[in-house]
Amino acid sequence: MSFSRLSEHKVPSAPQTNPLHLALANRVIEYARTQRLPAGHHLTEQSLEQVLGASRSPIRGALAFLAEQGLVETRPPKRGLFLAYDGSELAALEETLPTSDEDQAYLALARDRLDGCLPDVLSEIEAMRRYNLTRERMRRVLTRAANEGWIEQRTSKGWAFLPMIDGPQSCAQSYDLRIVLEPSALQMESFELDLTLLDRMRAEQQELVDGGYETATHAQMVQANANFHEGLARLSGNRFVEQTVMRHNQLRSLLEYRETAADRDRVRRQCVEHLAILDCLASGDRVAAAALLKQHLEKARAGKIAQLSKAARERALASHGQQAHTKNQRNGTNADIGVCE
Structure with a gap:
């Protein structure tokens, strides 16, 4: 990994990017990182269809977005798109990519669980309300967490958190x-x-x-x-x-x-x-x-x-102080203490 080379890479802004394409693009980068794919690895829609569990049309949009960012490239006379960086290098560039609402919800879900703000079993309705996403998009976030190994879908309703390194x-x-x-x-x-x-x-x-x-x-x-x-x-x-x-x-x-x-x-x-x-x-x-x-x-x-x-x-000290402040501000009401909101 060349840190100087990566620091010179500038990711252009993409204000009009489809949220689904953006979310899938981030997952392609995550896949390249976890599988340690080398620079020059051929990314095909068919292989990513199996990995991402998405249809080819949005995957095509995600690859087009990554090409605009300079993270994948063409290599004539070969057809298709290829990684421009090693997977380990792409991991360091993840934080420079725009984040979708789904990425932000994923990070918020992780933080909330680490901070003890969520129950052991979370319903989709509760998650949708908390993170302001539609059912389809919230389910993608929860599925991503399941793939990372810290939550699983129950046979009955809800998603159960698995043991985490949380303290x-x-x-x-x-x-x-x-x-x-x-x-x-x-x-x-x-x-x-x-x-x-x-x-x-x-x-x-x-x-x-x-x-x-x-x-x-x-x-x-x-x-x-x-x-x-x-x-x-x-x-x-x-x-x-x-x-x-x-x-x-x-x-x-x-x-x-x-x-x-x-x-x-x-x-x-x-x-x-x-x-x-x-x-x-x-x-x-x-x-x-x-x-x-x-x-x-x-x-x-x-x-x-x-x-x-x-x-x-x-x-703990900050939470105690916030709860005490909230209690003093109630003025006789029964307002909930939203410490982790």
């Missing part, structure tokens, strides 16, 4: 699993060193250490971290390890919606630790690499839990 306790449990799984994966019999992947991981981490950490966007730094850990999981040669690490990265990304700024010095220190792990793997010392990875995850666990605990206390 200090669940974050600790997630790290506890990763501390057991990720270092062990480096010592599996199925482990195979892919020098091309290793060089790509090293280049991305080194660029951040060499100054990229000062200018990279929050999304770029989050994605670079995910690329590192998912890359190690891929080297294990065990697809279940890779799927588990990817799943936890998806759930961890929901917490990023709360963050307004990144600790850039911490990001640089973590990248230095990443490089040390890669050096051990390159030299063939998987035992040392596993030990360094375990230490790295333990440090990250302590720092993240402290951060989340502090944030939880601050939200």
